[in-house]
Amino acid sequence: MLQTNFIKENTALVIERLTKRNLDATPIVENIIKLDDDRKKTQQELDNLLAESNRLAKQIGDLFKEGKAAEANTLKLQTAELKEKSTTLKEQQNSINEELTQLLYQLPNIPNQLVPNGKTDADNKLIFENKKQVSLAENNKLPHWELAKNYDLIDFELGVKITGAGFPVYKGKGAKLQRALINFFLNEAEKNGYQEIIPPLMVNEASGYGTGQLPDKEGQMYYVTEDDLYLIPTAEVPITNIYRDVILKEEDFPIKNVGYTPCFRREAGSYGKDVRGLNRLHQFDKVEIVQIQHPEKSYETLEAMVEQIKQLLNQLNLPYRIVRLCGGDLGFTSAMTYDFEVYSAAQEKWLEVSSVSNFEAFQANRLKCRYKDKNGKTNLVHTLNGSALALPRIMAAILENNQTENGINVPEVLVPFTGFNLIN
RNA sequence: GGAGAAAUGGCAGAGCGGUCGAAUGCGGCAGUCUUGAAAACUGUUGUACCGCAAGGUACCGGGGGUUCGAAUCCCUCUUUCUCCGCCA
Known part of the structure; x- marks a missing residue:
């Protein structure tokens, strides 16, 4: 399949070359670009959430070691919300990726410029x-x-x-x-x-x-x-x-x-x-x-x-x-x-x-x-x-x-x- | 097919639920030394994604679960090894 980055950087070329296959790839390509942007956005959010959870988890561990169980338990409560959010985001991310892959699978290779136009x-x-x-x-x-x-x-x-x-x-x-x-x-x-x-x-x-x-x-x-x-x-x-x-x-x-x-x-x-x-x-x-x-x-x-x-x-x-x-x-x-x-x-x-x-x-x-x-x-x-x-x-x-x-x-x-x- | 054991970085091989992207050795790369090489010593050495960068995230056979936190515990699948059975 084609690489998403290649499609993004050479959108016009991809669409133009695919017309050699008598295919108007515009809708698929546009969709791919949009989904990839979505993917980046969700991933950024997700990464931030996970970074936050990782930090809290580390803190909780330290607190327990210092014997501050009460404080640790307070922090634990915070993690619940984070976890819920990140689970949702993770699911979103998965479905975006799934959809993106499906679209990429649909796109054939782009013909070399020497490939003649034609149907049969x-x-x-x-x-x-x-x-x-x-x-x-x-x-x-x-x-x-x-x-x-x-x-x-x-x-x-x-x-x-x-x-x-x-x-x-x-x-x-x-x-x-x-x-x-x-x-x-x-x-x-x-x-x-x-x-x-x-x-x-x-x-x-x-x-x-x-x-x-x-x-x-x-x-x-x-x-x-x-x-x-x-x-x-x-x-x-x-x-x-x-x-x-x-x-x-x-x-x-x-x-x-x-x-x-x-x-x-x-x-x-x-x-x-x-x-x-x-x-x-x-x-x-x-x-x-x-x-x-x-x-x-x-x-x-x-x-x-x-x-x-x-x-x-x-x-x-x-x-x-x-x-x-x-x-x-x-x-x-x-x-x-x-x-x-x-x-x-x-x-x-x-x-x-x-x-x-x-x-x-x-x-x-x-x-x-x-x-x-x-x-x-x-x-x-x-x-x-x-x-x-x-x-x-x-x-x-x-x-x-x-x-x-x-x-x-x-x-x-x-x-x-x-x-x-x-x-x- | 039946019973048991195991799967960790290029390879070998550690790894009490937090300090583990992961010790150590070998290999690779760069350097010091040398006329050159070897040896020795020093440093470095996975992949992907996000980010201008700093940095962040994910990955310890695959998938799922428990937990605030999983290479480490549980389930499941796959593969490998040993023994038994069958077989060209």
Whole structure:
């Protein structure tokens, strides 16, 4: 969430930037400012009352020690009134804080000035497009779900039997190809200086709040009521929450972690051809890169992450494009996001395979992740993350784009991991 | 899952209900000494909020309670350790 002080000092900017999200934040912002003023006022009063009580308590103690019980008891009477007042004030303070927090939770991150205005993904700005698009021969235009079936790589019906729709079963060469991709992605991240993490796949409520899935997006996550835990929708959640309530040193930057995990998403309300095959799943594999950076360096880091992901797609030899999300399409917690989309030649459409974001201090504020600067002052860090990469749609594109009369060619960089170069 | 013990500052570890934001040791930082380093010595060393400042307030695992006053007493939750049971 945004910092109250930042909102107060940059009110016009906050409101103006949020119009990029087609949001008029004026009423919320004004309310926040008013509540914060109230909060300060009540706190001052409360602090004075408590200071007075503390003084009296000390006096009473001294009097008792000197054996002046009568005087002490007189003073005791005074404290009753103070206590009553401070209890009321404390309650007031709590409800103000509660209301303030609720409002702050409602406010999304302010978009970077580069974020284009717009409402839907049609307004996203094309940043890069790899021109060489695959055009398949007429008789070689099978969608990946048919290829998966023909070569017995992925069994969707079996997943339905075992669990339900959206939980595919990978088999044989399908499973090996999947594992090859995971290893390839992890190795590449390691080459780029990331530390590998294997995090828990379930997180508690505090972690959900830390990265911004909660409140509001609980509908997207699977929830285990018995133990009050959420299945992670992305490795971002556990990996970023490593740094919740942590104070870093300036020389710790940059912190670079990578994690492969399955991801679980309820995807309530999705239907039709969007969910066909591997296009949208309830459980899918993803390799996620997460960085914690000095605020001054976060945008240069974002660009580096984009470059890193480009290299992955180049090596896999897949046609792709990069868009900068417009305000209307931008995630709640993000200040700027690039989406990567691969071209799926048989479906003839672009599939999102990565989302790379700079959250600036938005998550850090919730996480209370800070660093001490040279002057010993603590400031919020910036957090970033990106998929590098999400597996199913990469798998779909590989299957579709590389299909031939004789079978499906495995991208060269994966062959060392698969041990085969053709699926037939 | 059952029984018991515990949770204090970066770490270790004291702490009769008032003088405790908290002894002491280690570590960190600054300085003295030294050609330099080590050792020794001296000082300093948590977070947040309010305040121009002086200063004030809150925090001893979380929440609640008793009391004029709680790190200290009570309740509750969480976590850790030991023993038993179960188990990959």
